[in-house]
Amino acid sequence: MKDNWFDVLIIGGGPIGIACGLEAKKKGLSYVIIEKGPIVNSLYNYPVNMQFFSSSEKLEIDDIPFISKAAKPDRAEALEYYRRITTSNNININLFEKVNAVTKNYSDFTVITTKNKYQAKHIIVATGFYDLPKKLKIEGEDLNKVSHYYKEPHFYAGQKLAIIGASNSAIDAALECYRKGAEVSLIIRGSEVGQRVKYWVRPDIMNRINEGSIKAYFNAEVTEIQEHSIKVNTPDGNIKLENDFVLALTGYQPNFKFLVNMGIKLSDDEKKIPEYDKETMQTNVKGIYLAGVICGGMETHKWFIENSRVHAKMIIKSILSKATLV
Template identity: 70%
Template sequence: MNIWDVVIIGGGPIGIACGLEAQKKGLSYVILEKGPIVNSLYNYPDKMQFFSSSERLEIDDIPFISTEAKPKRDEALEYYRRIVTSNKLHINLFEEVINIQKEQNVFTISSNKTTYNATQIVIATGFYDIPNLLQVPGEGLKKVTHYYKNPHYYSGQKVAVIGASNSSVDAALECWRKGAEVTLIIRGTEIGPRVKYWVRPDIINRIEEGSISVHYNTTVKEITPNTIVIENTDGATVLQNDFVIALTGYRPNFKFLEMAGIELSQDEKKLPKYNPNTMETNVSGLYLAGVICGGMETHKWFIENSRIHAIQIMSSILQNK
């Protein structure tokens, strides 16, 4: 039976960083990614620009050269892909982990393709897979999406964008500029405070001039094939509508973590239990890396402040080997 030193679940930037560090330390490893390389980044909007500068997105001190200080999605895809290929990382793509079991000191990792055995596991799966649902009638209609890619699709259509974050604001502005009639629906009192500083004045100006409609302190009550019903302190309003882009955030796969035996806090934050010095969880030999460490607080961990996890984890694994 072949037993790996470490199986890394998730082939995003931090999973790749863990693979690089394992390779440098002489550990046998494999990265399992359920989609393409950096699957989450691939599913970002086509023209998305990062809030962070390129050097803050670098891993393993490998230079990230971009045409602007803050790189765009396609540049990031190229950067991380080249790291994988040029370093000949052991990564198996389009392979989803289904189950994790531990017997004595060996983990059995079952995927949709095969089974692996390892003495250590790193979970670096991010949080972009499971949308926070509106939980309203009509949310399952084909016209509703929780992901946004390209504005061309919505040209000439009545589009409701739900949310006040960077993704919502970008979608609203891009769709409006491609000829959509855009309505922003925001649960709070204003555009989100963490919206990119160079974008915030743009959306505020478009709202003030009436180019983009906005409803603050408003929730969605129902979605029908031709309308969306919203509600605030003035009561319910029915808007004519062709498409709904509900960008209400995402959450880690907590069921997957619990299946692996990781303890979560009992409050709404659902923080996983781990040692911040080694990143090892309450399950001996099972580590967490990246944004998944923050539970529902998905704004706490980014590439730039979780790159160090790879070094912490592989150092701990080497000491325990």
């Protein structure tokens, strides 16, 4: 095999990307994983105290046991699990290297990254969706006081904090920051806390709202962010709240431009679901496959680790069915 020539190049070193690497290695294929950050970069960027909705066995890849101290593992345990899998299996992964372009040639692909140039017979895109936050598109969103990512609560102690959103990330942040002394206001576009909020967390946030410890504005929308306040449109009219920081935890989306630049077709509706064969995971571009949450387009709640682990075996099986490899 020539240097930087591979049967399979995997873009994304998250759990599903690692699962694809493990399967390629088991089947004797030459492969490399290109990851723009550390091992399982998306999980690394999760909130420090995040606890998974799924039990540990549902997060396992390649039938490697995931033992956790509680029924629902936390972020630290997941990071250790996937790191140990990567290192103990000598997975060929290049970290802190970003893929800039993928070009289809006559019989293979050229991949240009921030550090190198590769040739590969097949491409697996397992990039997830955590890179691009859904923007509010309002005045003041670019102020330094605004963040679309939440890490831990200590920073917000003693501050007037507005959290925009009703999903797990927003509710977890609201509870943690309240308990560290922040004055928390929840701005929720709908009429209730999200139905997909973890079942053991939902009663907690409802109790805090009902007792007034956390102020919630339902059917509300932030219309402007100012240096020391925010403007909110509520059913009772427009109000202005004193404010020190804003966490806009309104969700994230895949890098659709990256997919389109590779020639992958997206659905015409707002879901933007990529075109792929549900039996092989191959896209409309022959030789390019999708794995994991990227398959759902804007429906980022559709695919998780537990129900997309099978993609690795499906893809490698399809690749092996082809005649020529590097």
